[in-house]
Amino acid sequence: MAYASVQMFMEKLKQLIYSNDIPVINNPSIVCERPQFQILYEELGSMIQTLFNHEDQDLHNFEEVRKLKKRFIGAAEEAEDIVDIFLSAVHCRNIGYSPRSDVFQTSLHLEVVMRSIESIKKEFMTMNIDNMKMDSSLKTDRLQMQSAGASRNRSSLGSKKVVEEMVVGIDRDVEIIRDKLVEDGKKLDVVSIVGMGGIGKTTLAKKVFTDPFVVYHFHVRGWATVSQTYDKRDFFLRVLSSMDDQLKLEKATDFQLREMLHKRLLGKRYLIVIDDIWSTEAWDKLKLFFPNHNTGSRILLTSRLTEVASHAKSDGLIHHLQHLTEEECWELLCEKVFQGDECPKWLLEPGMQIAKNCHGLPLSVIVMAGVLAKEPRRKDVWLKISCSVHSYMASDEKGCLETIALSYHHLPLHLRDCFLYLGGFPEDYRFYSQELLWLWMAEGFIQEDGSQILKKIANGYLMDLVDRNLLIVENRYVLGDIYVCKVHDLVRQVCVEKGKEERFFLKIDSPPSNRLFGIIGKQNKKLRNWKKVITTHKPHRVVTYQEINIKRLSLPPTPSIRSFLSILHRMLNPENKTTKIQNSSKFFCSFARRRVLKPEKFFCSFALLRVLNLEKYESVDFSPGLALLVHLRHLNIWLSSFPTSICNLWNLQTLIVRTSSSSMVLPSNISDLVNLRHLGSNADLYLPSIEGPMKLLEVISKVVLGDGVDNFQKCFPGIKDLITTLYSDEENDFEVLHHLQSLALTGSGYSRRRSVEGELLRGEPNLGKNHIIIRFPATLKLLLLERCGLPWSDMSIIQALPNLEVLVLRENSFEGTLWEIGDEQFQRLKVLILMKLNIKQWEASSINFPCLERLDVKTCIDLEEIPLELGEISTLEFIYVNNCDASLLESLQKIRQEQDDVGNYELKIKVDGRYMPSYVPHHDD
Structure with a gap:
């Protein structure tokens, strides 16, 4: 349990103490325990104030305090388990289910955990803080002395192996950095290279540092690697040694070192590379050492943290180093392995696969090149290696993983x-x-x-x-x-590796491997033994994304498990741009099909779940057992119908319901989900009536209001993101939704709907084409319209929206072949997307879109041209056109020509996936 989880538990206790409007917890068995909840709440609050919000922030760095915090979080976790088991027992009894008495206690026993909390508090109060500070100070001094001593043995370019020069894929990066460093500005400027560990930031900096023009341009050049622990003396020694490795620096004091650096930089045009800087605090100290005398000096930073680069110079160049392409990885691999010779034909296929499996990280390529250099150049050997790239990365502890792990530790x-x-x-x-x-x-x-x-x-x-x-x-x-x-x-x-150390997940694999991720590491266990692992180690999270069939396994109640994720594997396939789906339905289906194990018993085994993801299990109906999971906060599940029992899950924050039908009827007591913030579905959610407002709900998709519901404001007063259907014979008043920011409306083409015998039915088609009336709130930032059939004259209503930033007009959102905007403005519109509209003519000018940044026109096959004046919009950065008429392409070419003539080469125009090149005139010398 993290500190944030303790806070979440505190919020639950507060509801148990004070909420009288939640039927599930307004129960005599729970209400009578409110004094105990109150005492626990006060004790936890007192400890949070003592341990986490103490005015002396230095205390949090002491090992003794960290241990006490860990013990406290463990005690709070135990308290939450006790409370939740008690709530589950009461809840099960109310719905007529008899849970196992040895696991689910109907009495609240907090005495032991309260004594633990009291013991932690006493230990903290009796700590000798002054001695701890003194010991910490002495330890810091020793570390600094060791760091300074070690620096004498390091390379003049820092501790990194910059000799491992990567000469593939960074030529353009070198040009960008070099040109920025040598430009005309006289003030001291900062340029930053940012990227993940192992991506080649230091190599790029070294390339720039040794570039002949850079060497010629700057009078003085220096290099220092800072790394995670900044030490002033160490920095002076490194940068001065890089300027002149003959200097005798060991006996110089810190003041003398600083004076030497200042004299070498004073009045000179210098370049200092500060490699691998990790904190804004380190930069704030370092920048004091660099004089700014308008000589055109530069500082080049490399860091994994964008925050550090922005802090050093918010308006300076921050160059984000990108991953190599597959082709560049292969080129680099060949260079390192074959040293200029050609790769034999029989090694091309496995070699390219190895390069591909490095996923664009130069450090990975270099490691694999080292592996291949030691192995025979045989196809079978390289094929075997191509299937085990990750294993080689993991075994190179001082290379790849250790480099990346630095980011985790920071x-x-x-x-x-x-x-x-x-x-x-x-x-x-x-x-x-x-x-x-x-x-x-x-x-x-x-x-x-x-x-x-x-x-x-x-x-x-x-x-x-x-x-x-x-x-x-x-x-x-x-x-x-x-x-x-x-x-x-x-x-x-x-x-994964750090998760094993923290016992963060229990991963269930399919036979025969059955590796248990995060619990017992590399040992292989038979699947029947995993319940023993759960009992022993009490994992909080179980995850599976492989096919599991454990029909012969009976599962004991496991209240320690708080999350169960059956993960749908979404992986982009570069060949056909589709999504691969990997599911594991056998795991849960095996439970449902067994005669001896009913859904209620299955859910009893996981009664304290907070997160349950079963999005791919269409064949199993878990509706009867869902009522037991009263602690759920996140539920993603397939259902044939929406059971009223779900409304007992008062802790739910996110509910995603999927169904094979086109619609689903919501029960009127849906408002009992008092903590629900997100409600989504792949089908229409029909709400015939509702008992009260859902005050916390922020996102709801595909909702349709029934005759028993007046308006959205009464149901969802705090809604921010809404997707719904329009009907042609009614007013659609969204103006009263004062928090609404995103609205997607789809016209049905039908008149008022009705509910008959629990089925969602449509009325007759609206042949008279009554005018749809829509009122929008001023808070709206994104609006999507589709099949609404509005007249273009109604666009003036949308133009008046003061905060609208994105407007998406899809198929038949407006009727008519002419869109004439007139003189009115879209005040803040940044993105305009037109898709499958039947317009032929569009009359507009730059004054209509003062803030437009992006324009998309997709499959508007009748549109003759894009207004030429739109190219004059100063903020416009991108125009994308797809599947449109040839005459429209001609208008784009005119826009391109006109903007090139005035020097606006920044405007990007893309047609059917290809960029339209700028016209750059050639002048005679």
Whole structure:
């Protein structure tokens, strides 16, 4: 349990103490225990204030305090288990199910854990803080002396092996960095190279550092590797030694070293490379040593952390070093293995596969080149190696994994669980950011902040991992937020290895390997023994993404398990651009088909689950047993119908329901899900009536309101993201949704719907084409319209929206062949997407779109041209056109020519996947 999980437990206790409007917990057996909940809440709060929010922040660095924190979190975890087992027992009794008395206690026994908390508090109060500070100070002094002494034996270019020069794929990077360093500016400037460990930042910096023009341009050049622990004396020794390796520096004082550096830089145009810097604090100290006398001097930083580069110079060049392509990996591998000779034909296929499996990381290529150099050049040997690239990476402890692991060790505590969580997913898994954030929140990894909403904090954590180059962004939303991300294989391997140490996951594989990830490491166990492992080690998370068939295994109640993820393997196939699906339905199907094991008994074994992902199990109906999982926060499941028992799961934050039918009726007591924030489905969710508002719900997809529901505002007053269907004979008032930011509307082509005998039915088609009336809130940032059949004159309503940034118009969203905008403006519109519209003419000018950055026109086959004046929009960066008429292409060519004539080469135009080249005039010398 992380500190954030303790906070989540505190929120649960608060609801148990004060909430009277939740039927599940407003139960006499629970209410009578409120005094115990109150005492536990106060004791935990007191300890949080003492251990985590103490005014003396230095205390948190002491080993004794860290141990006490760990013990406290363990005690809080035990307390939560006791409370949750008690709640489950009460809940099971209320629904008529008799749980095992030896596991589910109907009495609340907190005496032992309360004594543990009291003992921790007393130990902290009796600690001798002054002695701890003195010991810490002496230890720091010794480490600094050791660091300074060790520096004398290091290379003048730092401790890294920069001699391993990588000469593939960075020529353009060298040009970009070099040109920025030698440009005309006189002020001291900072240029940064940022990227993940092993991607070649130091090699690129070395290439620039030794570039002949750079050597000629700067009077003085120096190099120092900082690494994770900054030491002032060590820095002086490194940078001065790199300038002149004949200097006698050992006996010089720190003051003398600084004076020597200052004299060498004063009045000179210098270049200093600061390699592998890890903290903004280190930069704040280092920058004091560099004089700025308008000589055109430069500092070149390399770092894994975007935050450090931005802090050093927010408006300077931050060059993000990209991974090598497969071709570049192969070229580098050949260069290292064959030293200029050609690769034999029989080794081409396995060699290219090895290069591909390095996933663009130069460090991986160099390691594998070292492996291949020692092996016979036989096809069978190389084929075997191509299947074991990850094993070689893992065995190279002082190389690849150790390099990547530095990033993990430098993570703040609140990010470590989020990072380790990535290791439970398959290789090449594509994470949809929204789903990942929901899982993090349900697991309790996100620390509450009263000034920010939970999802915003979680998104900040995601961005932090991206800025630290531990996550790779694959796709973004139109406004720039992360949509899909992935993890490099080596980074994932670090997650796996560190997960083993932390016992973070229990991974269930299929026979015959049956490796238990995060629990017993490399030992192979038969599947029948995994229940013994659970009993012994009490794992909190179980994950599987392979086919499992354990019909012969009877499962005991395992209250320690808090998460069960059966993960759908989403891996982008580069050949056909489709998604591979790997599921493991046999695991759960085997339980459901056994006569001796009913769904209720299965769920009793996992009664304390917080996270349950069963998105691919269509053939099993778990509805009867779901009512037992009262502690669930995240549920992703297939259902034939929506059972009212789900509404007893008052802890649910995220509910994703999938069905094979086109619609699903929601029960009127859906409002009992008082903590629900996200509700999604692949089918229409029909809501005939509702008993009360769902105050926390922020995201809901494909909802249709019934006759018994007045409007969205009464149902979902806090909604921020809404997808719904429009009907032609009614008003659609979204103006009252004061928090709504994203709205997707699809016209049905039908009049008012009705519910008959529990089935969702449509009315007759609206042949009269009544005008749809829509009112939008001023808060709206994204609007998507499809098949609404609106007249173009209604566009003035949308233009008036003061905060609209993205507008997507799909098939038949508006009727008519002419879109004439007039003089009105889209005040803040940044992205405009037109798709499958039947317009022929579009009359607009640059004044209509003062903030437009991107324009997409897709399959508008009748559109004759894009207005030429749109090319004059100063903010426009990108135009994308696909499957359109030849006359429209001619208008694009005119826009390209006109913008090139005024020197606007920054505007990118892409037609059917290919960029339209700029026209650059040639002048005679």
